[in-house]
Amino acid sequence: MKIITIGNNKGGTGKTTITTHLGVALSKLNNRVLVIDNDSQCNATSLLLSGVNFKYSMYDFLTDSKDDKKEYEVSTSFQNLYCLPNTVDTSGLSLEFTKKYPDSLFTMKIALEKIQNKYDYILIDCPPTLDVTMSMALCASHAAIIPIEVGSLHSIDGLDKCLDLIGAMQEFNPQLNFLKLVMNRADKRTSISKIMIDEIKRNYKNEYFETIISVCTALQQAEYLRKTLYEYSQTHISLKLYKQLAKELLTLLPAKG
Amino acid sequence: MAGKSFADIVRQSAKDNQSKTILSRIEQIKEKAKKQESFSVIPPLKRTEQPNKRASKQASKHTPEQTQPRVREQVFEQVPKQVFEQAPEQTNTQTSKQAPTQPNTHTTTHTPEQTSNRTTEQPGAFNPLKKPSDLKFNQYQILHYIYFQRPFKVKGPNGISSLLNIKYGTVRNSLESLARKGYISKPFSINDGINNGSTCLVDENKCFKLFGPTETEQPDNRATEQATTQPHNYATKQTTTQPGNCTTAQVSSSYKLVSKYLNKLTNYLENSSFWSGQGLSVKKCEEWIKEFYPDDPEALITQLMFAEKTETVLKPKTKTSVHVFYGCLLNGGLTRPKDFEFPHERALRIKKQEIENQEKALAEIELLRQKEKMIADQLAFNDLLSNPENVDILINEIENKFLTPKTKISIQTYRKTGKIDSKLENALKREFDKPDEE
Numbered sequence: 001m002k003i004i005t006i007g008n009n010k011g012g013t014g015k016t017t018i019t020t021h022l023g024v025a026l027s028k029l030n031n032r033v034l035v036i037d038n039d040s041q042c043n044a045t046s047l048l049l050s051g052v053n054f055k056y057s058m059y060d061f062l063t064d065s066k067d068d069k070k071e072y073e074v075s076t077s078f079q080n081l082y083c084l085p086n087t088v089d090t091s092g093l094s095l096e097f098t099k100k101y102p103d104s105l106f107t108m109k110i111a112l113e114k115i116q117n118k119y120d121y122i123l124i125d126c127p128p129t130l131d132v133t134m135s136m137a138l139c140a141s142h143a144a145i146i147p148i149e150v151g152s153l154h155s156i157d158g159l160d161k162c163l164d165l166i167g168a169m170q171e172f173n174p175q176l177n178f179l180k181l182v183m184n185r186a187d188k189r190t191s192i193s194k195i196m197i198d199e200i201k202r203n204y205k206n207e208y209f210e211t212i213i214s215v216c217t218a219l220q221q222a223e224y225l226r227k228t229l230y231e232y233s234q235t236h237i238s239l240k241l242y243k244q245l246a247k248e249l250l251t252l253l254p255a256k257g
Numbered sequence: 258m259a260g261k262s263f264a265d266i267v268r269q270s271a272k273d274n275q276s277k278t279i280l281s282r283i284e285q286i287k288e289k290a291k292k293q294e295s296f297s298v299i300p301p302l303k304r305t306e307q308p309n310k311r312a313s314k315q316a317s318k319h320t321p322e323q324t325q326p327r328v329r330e331q332v333f334e335q336v337p338k339q340v341f342e343q344a345p346e347q348t349n350t351q352t353s354k355q356a357p358t359q360p361n362t363h364t365t366t367h368t369p370e371q372t373s374n375r376t377t378e379q380p381g382a383f384n385p386l387k388k389p390s391d392l393k394f395n396q397y398q399i400l401h402y403i404y405f406q407r408p409f410k411v412k413g414p415n416g417i418s419s420l421l422n423i424k425y426g427t428v429r430n431s432l433e434s435l436a437r438k439g440y441i442s443k444p445f446s447i448n449d450g451i452n453n454g455s456t457c458l459v460d461e462n463k464c465f466k467l468f469g470p471t472e473t474e475q476p477d478n479r480a481t482e483q484a485t486t487q488p489h490n491y492a493t494k495q496t497t498t499q500p501g502n503c504t505t506a507q508v509s510s511s512y513k514l515v516s517k518y519l520n521k522l523t524n525y526l527e528n529s530s531f532w533s534g535q536g537l538s539v540k541k542c543e544e545w546i547k548e549f550y551p552d553d554p555e556a557l558i559t560q561l562m563f564a565e566k567t568e569t570v571l572k573p574k575t576k577t578s579v580h581v582f583y584g585c586l587l588n589g590g591l592t593r594p595k596d597f598e599f600p601h602e603r604a605l606r607i608k609k610q611e612i613e614n615q616e617k618a619l620a621e622i623e624l625l626r627q628k629e630k631m632i633a634d635q636l637a638f639n640d641l642l643s644n645p646e647n648v649d650i651l652i653n654e655i656e657n658k659f660l661t662p663k664t665k666i667s668i669q670t671y672r673k674t675g676k677i678d679s680k681l682e683n684a685l686k687r688e689f690d691k692p693d694e695e
Contacts, residue, residue: 102270102279105279172279
């Protein structure tokens with residue numbers, strides 16, 4: 001079982017899209033996957049559990065740590081893929097967590113211990129902030145993936161800040177590792193994308209996934225309908241990229257090992 | 258003003274707080290919470306425990322000497338009552354109501370120990386292996402019941418139907434069949450005030466061989482039977498019905514098993530292409546089972562199956578196949594022949610083969626479909642090339658994308674001469690093959 005945090009300090013880099021689509025791709029490769037929506041914007045929840053009513057959310061998961069019998073995870077329309085949904089109420093918890101810092105860093109780690117053995121991969125979608133919420137996820141994780149938007153220099157700035165936080169969090173969680181960065185929304189038609197890809201490859205040698213996710217209008221269309229691309233267009237070429245990314249992840253970080 | 262990033266704060270706090278200490282602190286908090294919970298749960302528990310405490314207080318008032326005899330008393334109050342309520346009545350009625358001609362052993366032979374033995378060793382015990390070939394298993398069961406229990410009932414809770422778990426219609430048919438085969442006379446009704454139901458005459462010669470002696474008297478006829486059989490029937494009811502019920506309950510499961518096995522053996526011998534012509538009877542097989550496989554009757558069928566594929570049994574040099582097979586059994590049985598398959602193994606192989614054939618057929622259909630599709634695509638593309646309007650539309654789409662200089666020249670050539678060169682044809686084909694956007 002591996003827990004992976006997906007986050008970046010910069011918003012709009014495709015954290016949620018990569019988390020959900022990577023989750024689906026991994027589940028389609030016969031892995032039991034749980035996607036945790038750790039962002040109180042609840043975007044991952046709306047993508048994976050659109051129209052689904054759920055009883056418990058991340059709020060209950062983080063606060064009712066005593067109750068072992070509750071089923072926090074909700075099954076999605078994909079086989080082997082489950083989602084731990086979030087609600088806006090969770091944003092209120094951040095104040096509580098800040099008060100109880102640094103003890104609160106271990107809240108998610110302790111809560112996950114009850115359910116983690118049911119899954120091969122747990123993907124945690126994080127908010128675009130470097131705060132206790134993301135630190136809790138990093139404290140519970142084995143690895144972190146940082147998506148960056150090819151074409152936006154700000155996302156590379158965000159990457160550096162994230163790496164800094166990961167380095168700091170390793171003091172609390174020695175098993176945490178920065179896995180690799182994912183180049184997302186690459187528009188290979190533009191020269192700026194080509195330049196940035198070259199620069200990233202040069203500056204972060206061996207620190208990036210070989211798979212580069214291209215910009216995709218269908219993804220936006222799917223998002224508009226609150227669907228994943230897997231549901232919206234099952235034969236879309238971008239899905240091959242997510243599958244490739246999932247395969248790369250499986251080789252880099254096997255579930256058993 | 259120099260502030261601290263969150264990462265710096267984390268680093269600083271990591272220096273002050275080791276993760277182990279934090280986790281142990283959390284554990285302590287959890288334990289505290291648990292304790293608090295357990296405290297909050299105590300009052301209702303106390304309330305529920307009160308009656309138990311009262312009970313234990315009462316119990317503690319008694320000394321061990323007092324409590325132990327009490328328990329014993331309770332036990333003896335219950336058990337002997339049941340035993341003595343039945344036993345003395347039985348013995349008394351048996352001795353008092355027995356006819357003087359009844360042997361003295363009557364009262365002493367039917368002890369509970371013997372009734373249990375009766376299922377296995379006693380002469381009256383039901384032995385499925387003794388079943389005559391002209392009787393079906395149900396008929397044999399019913400005959401056994403009637404032989405020891407007359408008058409009998411067909412319906413109701415004490416009827417043959419429910420006691421032997423045989424359907425009412427089957428019991429009626431079996432009685433008719435037994436009458437036709439001469440084992441019993443046609444059943445008739447009896448009602449002497451105490452006993453009522455059906456009764457019949459039983460062919461003692463035939464049944465004695467099968468079941469041994471019985472104390473059940475034969476009814477002479479309908480007119481005299483009320484006068485003569487009344488005491489005897491009553492006595493036999495006391496003696497035979499109870500053990501009889503006991504045996505049916507105990508043996509009912511073995512009935513089913515043996516019945517299943519015998520049916521299997523009979524079916525096998527009837528349907529076997531080899532053994533059906535060899536003069537091997539079920540009776541013979543039953544003897545072999547007793548001799549060689551008393552604990553595992555199925556083993557004989559397996560041996561018979563092996564024999565069908567064994568050369569020495571199939572083509573005996575001197576004796577018959579049955580003799581040779583018996584010789585094999587005497588030597589410990591036959592080993593599994595090389596090409597032998599049990600029916601379930603054969604069925605599995607056939608199924609596998611069938612699935613493989615289906616897969617092959619599917620693959621061929623798929624191949625043909627692909628070929629058909631390719632031809633249809635090519636035809637459609639040729640149609641497209643023959644229509645200049647369609648070509649122009651496609652060229653316009655191609656021109657909207659990035660074009661290599663060579664392709665641009667090809668398009669210019671097409672516009673000048675109307676001829677499509679291979680470069681342009683490839684570009685058109687690519688555009689044509691591109692799936693429509695959703």
